[in-house]
Amino acid sequence: MSGDGIRLLTPEGERVTHPEYGLDAGPEELRALYRDMALARRFDAEGVTLQRQGELGLWPSLLGQEAAQVGSVRALADGDHVFPSYREHAVALCRGLDPLVLLRLFRGVDHGAWDPDAHGFHLYTLVIGSQTLHATGYACGVAKDGSDAAVLAYFGDGATSQGDVAEAFNFAAVYDAPVVFFCQNNQWAISEPNARQTRVPLHQRAQGYGFPGVRVDGNDVLAVLAVTRAALEHVRSGRGPFLVEAFTYRMGAHTTSDDPTRYRDSAEVESWRAKDPLLRLERLLRREELADDAFFAEVTAEGEALAVRVREGVRSMPSPAPEELFDHVYAEAHGEVDRERAEFAAYQASFAEEG
Amino acid sequence: MTDNPQRYREFPMPDVGEGLQDAEIIRWLVATGDRVTDGQVVCEVETAKAAVELPIPYDGVVHELRFPEGTTVDVGTPIITVDTGTGTATEEPPRRTPVLVGYGAAPGPTARRIRRRPGTPATATAPPQLPLAKPPVRKFARDLGVDLAVVVPTGPRGDVTREDVRAAAQHPSPTEQLPLSDQPAPAPDETRVPVTGVRRATARAMVASAFTAPHVTEFVTVDVTRTMKLVRRLKGHPDMAGLRVGPLLLAARAFLVAVRRNPEVNASWDEERQEIVLKHRVNLGVAAATPRGLLVPAIEDADRLTLPELAAALGELTTAAREGRTPPAALRGSTVTLTNIGVFGVDTGTPILNPGESAILALGTIGPRPWVHRGKVVPRQVTTLALSFDHRLVDGDLGSRVLADTAALLHDPRLLLTRA
Numbered sequence: 001m002s003g004d005g006i007r008l009l010t011p012e013g014e015r016v017t018h019p020e021y022g023l024d025a026g027p028e029e030l031r032a033l034y035r036d037m038a039l040a041r042r043f044d045a046e047g048v049t050l051q052r053q054g055e056l057g058l059w060p061s062l063l064g065q066e067a068a069q070v071g072s073v074r075a076l077a078d079g080d081h082v083f084p085s086y087r088e089h090a091v092a093l094c095r096g097l098d099p100l101v102l103l104r105l106f107r108g109v110d111h112g113a114w115d116p117d118a119h120g121f122h123l124y125t126l127v128i129g130s131q132t133l134h135a136t137g138y139a140c141g142v143a144k145d146g147s148d149a150a151v152l153a154y155f156g157d158g159a160t161s162q163g164d165v166a167e168a169f170n171f172a173a174v175y176d177a178p179v180v181f182f183c184q185n186n187q188w189a190i191s192e193p194n195a196r197q198t199r200v201p202l203h204q205r206a207q208g209y210g211f212p213g214v215r216v217d218g219n220d221v222l223a224v225l226a227v228t229r230a231a232l233e234h235v236r237s238g239r240g241p242f243l244v245e246a247f248t249y250r251m252g253a254h255t256t257s258d259d260p261t262r263y264r265d266s267a268e269v270e271s272w273r274a275k276d277p278l279l280r281l282e283r284l285l286r287r288e289e290l291a292d293d294a295f296f297a298e299v300t301a302e303g304e305a306l307a308v309r310v311r312e313g314v315r316s317m318p319s320p321a322p323e324e325l326f327d328h329v330y331a332e333a334h335g336e337v338d339r340e341r342a343e344f345a346a347y348q349a350s351f352a353e354e355g
Numbered sequence: 356m357t358d359n360p361q362r363y364r365e366f367p368m369p370d371v372g373e374g375l376q377d378a379e380i381i382r383w384l385v386a387t388g389d390r391v392t393d394g395q396v397v398c399e400v401e402t403a404k405a406a407v408e409l410p411i412p413y414d415g416v417v418h419e420l421r422f423p424e425g426t427t428v429d430v431g432t433p434i435i436t437v438d439t440g441t442g443t444a445t446e447e448p449p450r451r452t453p454v455l456v457g458y459g460a461a462p463g464p465t466a467r468r469i470r471r472r473p474g475t476p477a478t479a480t481a482p483p484q485l486p487l488a489k490p491p492v493r494k495f496a497r498d499l500g501v502d503l504a505v506v507v508p509t510g511p512r513g514d515v516t517r518e519d520v521r522a523a524a525q526h527p528s529p530t531e532q533l534p535l536s537d538q539p540a541p542a543p544d545e546t547r548v549p550v551t552g553v554r555r556a557t558a559r560a561m562v563a564s565a566f567t568a569p570h571v572t573e574f575v576t577v578d579v580t581r582t583m584k585l586v587r588r589l590k591g592h593p594d595m596a597g598l599r600v601g602p603l604l605l606a607a608r609a610f611l612v613a614v615r616r617n618p619e620v621n622a623s624w625d626e627e628r629q630e631i632v633l634k635h636r637v638n639l640g641v642a643a644a645t646p647r648g649l650l651v652p653a654i655e656d657a658d659r660l661t662l663p664e665l666a667a668a669l670g671e672l673t674t675a676a677r678e679g680r681t682p683p684a685a686l687r688g689s690t691v692t693l694t695n696i697g698v699f700g701v702d703t704g705t706p707i708l709n710p711g712e713s714a715i716l717a718l719g720t721i722g723p724r725p726w727v728h729r730g731k732v733v734p735r736q737v738t739t740l741a742l743s744f745d746h747r748l749v750d751g752d753l754g755s756r757v758l759a760d761t762a763a764l765l766h767d768p769r770l771l772l773t774r775a
Contacts, residue, residue, distance in 0.1 A: 046394075049394050049410045051369075051371070052369060052371055052407060052408065052409050052410050053366075053369060053409070053410060053411075053412040054367065054369030054370065055412075057370075057373070058373060253405070256371060256372075256407070257371075257372045257373045257404055257405065257730070258404070258405060259404060259405030259406060259407070261406070262405075307394075311393070311394075315412075
């Protein structure tokens with residue numbers, strides 16, 4: 001095992017075995033994993049472009065973390081529930097969320113308004129780490145309901161310094177909550193390196209709370225899938241939570257407001273470029289002749305079509321009517337809100353026509 | 356976005372951070388005539404936060420690069436025009452372009468929507484204007500028999516100071532010197548003040564200026580925190596020992612550098628000969644509230660003075676003006692003027708040109724205001740500069756450059772070293 005964690009596929013695209021974790025994936029599944037990652041990467045690049053064109057307020061790029069996200073989300077069953085942070089775009093796509101619904105949040109058209117139950121995908125959480133508590137509470141509820149559903153909570157290495165994450169770990173442990181804590185350790189909490197987050201490898205934190213934790217090569221989609229499947233099986237069996245540390249790298253900026261060249265070394269970035277998650281799966285597919293040029297061309301074309309749909313959809317996204325701000329204060333009609341809506345409408349109507 | 360197809364599409368500077376106001380164009384990667392496609396990176400810009408690449412949102416041919424490299428452009432200002440080859444070619448007037456999800460919009464005429472319902476009547480009876488003065492000053496004036504209403508206030512809030520009262524007592528205004536019999540009988544509810552001396556000269560000059568020189572006034576609000584820091588440092592510097600160092604000094608220096616960089620503004624209009632007279636010397640007039648009224652004494656060749664020399668000249672000028680001993684020679688020959696209306700606590704104004712000059716800069720009050728600095732709203736020392744210029748010989752381009760240069764120098768006074 002390398003320092004990068006449990007690995008089933010080397011950066012050169014060669015399969016390796018692991019004594020505890022294995023994956024029996026056929027050609028179809030391998031191609032699907034590649035397609036998921038490629039579409040997510042293309043969608044993500046379009047997010048960056050749209051922000052640079054003034055169409056989005058902000059975009060946190062997932063570039064480099066495709067395998068960590070796709071491998072983990074593809075381990076889930078339909079009834080499972082995901083609690084993402086704000087960078088889990090590949091997870092969102094794989095859960096079936098319309099990318100344009102996701103982009104409404106980053107355009108400021110709404111505050112994140114998809115139905116979490118529709119795809120078992122909770123709203124993005126921009127507060128660092130607090131979703132691990134929500135996930136723990138949800139998982140406790142799932143267990144009380146007697147359901148065999150599991151919960152997957154995503155967070156980053158920076159979040160591990162938050163008290164919320166420590167509380168979530170402890171609560172989940174003592175109540176045997178069926179939750180997998182999935183930490184994408186992308187080495188940088190904005191401009192703070194990993195060495196400023198922890199003295200011990202992050203996956204070892206779980207020991208102190210009394211549940212298992214492992215590190216997986218986060219750029220190896222096969223290993224991530226295998227490890228997350230095992231973790232989900234563990235939590236479903238009533239044995240309490242499980243921590244997966246996906247060791248990966250944020251190739252881009254923290255968000256479009258950030259300039260990573262100011263705090264990190266280009267040599268470091270290049271060393272991780274050699275471990276690219278898509279490239280190693282492509283090498284495997286080609287080496288074992290599981291996919292041909294036509295397949296890769298088709299995936300590229302599909303990505304371009306997705307980019308065009310996203311681009312046009314964002315540019316034509318209408319701004320919400322001002323009155324809509326009253327619509328989701330309460331689930332049902334509420335007298336005080338109705339009064340305020342009427343007062344606001346009267347105020348709006350009090351203006352002369354613009355001309 | 357394609358509802359109303361236009362042939363020429365402008366790409367406004369986006370807010371690539373969160374709440375940035377402007378960005379500097381570092382490098383253009385395309386040139387006029389180049390074919391571009393939607394999403395293609397066309398330039399690199401640098402903001403307070405990051406250096407980033409900008410992708411163009413149109414397919415077409417580059418029609419115009421609106422700014423050269425090295426220009427700092429406000430968010431929302433179009434930076435490049437693309438000929439999309441389709442749609443109507445009619446030239447549209449510049450319009451107000453919202454910055455989409457960025458912050459604010461391109462600067463332009465702001466029309467506030469008008470409320471339909473009438474509010475409270477706008478014309479309320481103004482309360483009688485009592486001169487501002489602290490109680491001891493009021494008593495001092497009463498003791499000396501000075502009417503506060505005729506004292507020219509020079510206090511920081513436009514209030515009458517003890518010195519003002521003393522000066523007024525020593526140089527009684529012409530009003531009091533006229534025999535009462537020469538005055539028409541005043542109505543019981545009004546006081547008639549004869550117009551003489553400086554007041555009459557000022558009135559004539561202002562009328563002559565306002566109704567012959569077509570005035571344009573432009574404004575810029577600028578973060579002068581660095582200038583204020585520099586002022587604090589200079590105050591303790593041995594080179595400036597015994598000299599008065601304040602924001603006015605640096606404003607004067609910045610304005611002088613701006614005038615030197617744009618020498619065509621240092622000129623006057625000769626109506627008779629139909630000629631523009633370019634002045635080779637820069638004499639800085641400084642508007643001063645004096646016991647006699649508004650005076651504009653000048654500092655000759657102010658642009659050639661070192662900072663300590665300029666500080667000494669400004670100090671002497673203001674002291675002399677305040678004490679009412681400005682030599683008549685100093686009241687002639689200014690070529691550009693600076694007025695510090697900020698001392699009265701006001702934000703800005705539309706100054707009227709000193710006759711025979713083409714530019715006058717008004718320095719507004721400087722104080723902490725919420726300001727977007729490095730992407731965050733923080734308290735910054737901010738002021739507003741107003742520049743009026745004679746539009747017969749100074750075009751908007753030239754006037755704007757003088758004002759923008761001055762503002763840039765006050766925003767970052769280090770430029771005084773590079774641009775002087």
